[in-house]
Amino acid sequence: MNPFLDVALRSIAVYFFMFAAIRIFGKNQLSQLNAGDIVLLLLISNAVQNAMVGSNNSLEGGLVAATVLFALNFLVKKIIFKNPIIKSLIESDPVVLIKDGIVDNIKMKEQQVSFDELEEVVREHGVENIGDVKLAVLEVDGNISVISMDIENNQTKFTHHKRKFPRKSHKY
Template sequence: MLPPYLIIAAKSTAIYLFIITAIRIFGKKELSQLSVIDFVFILLISNSVQNAMVGDNTTLQGGFAAACGLFISNYVLKLILRTSPLFSKIVQGEKILLIHDGIILREGLRKSMFSIDELKSAIREHGVDKIEDVDLAILEVDGNISVLSKNYSHRTVKARKKPQLSHNP
């Protein structure tokens, strides 16, 4: 029989992998792009899986075991994503072209599950007023939308996500 804290860590890892898979299947938006509905959904999911991870164990050690399982799982997953392009493509997907030469690509919009209003909002965040002025809009694998435009080239920076420090040497 496994020690109870190892069981908690293993259950937490299983839930972590399940949630990643479910988010990958049902949607790709990052936290910076969450609507109120998405945010409430994430809160409810986290609450609903808590008992599956720790069960009746509400001790500090049980919480540490669950957190350790999640931290280790996250570290290993990110390591594999960096070293395996194929695995990265499966888990994170590929960039999706949304606008090309001022024309909305309906297939890209469908794949990304973005509405036209969300797309218009994203290009406005980049300082571009009209879709016709966009040369290229891409939903990146990290959930950001990159917008390139000749008319507004000085404003074509990623605006949807706070910069993160790189841990790569």
């Protein structure tokens, strides 16, 4: 077999393996990286490098692997954009945690968001009381968006919060 075709096929296999692994273990773990996450990413990249290029340590082999990964990522993003069924398989859906001041405890438990964390996020958005929250949404990237009602000016206020503790898992 052509050594560059071998690298390309190995790269494709590793790409889809990593896609599946991130989906299973929670892609939203990547919304905010801490030191442990960075170390994990570096170790994973080192671990899968040999799986992609095999014994081919040439510059050309590395460039083929990188080109295949970029092209495959471009293609997957195009497919996700055009096909909602595939998008739902790859990405999670946003989850409403608070609607009109009422907390959805079932959704919070499913998404492993503690009440203390939710209260902290609401306060970080400048809202004193959960009852004043019109909508709080756990976004697909693991962040929480809050829309509150400004009673004095009778208008809504939107803020977006990066989660300190991203989702721990993803439910299919």
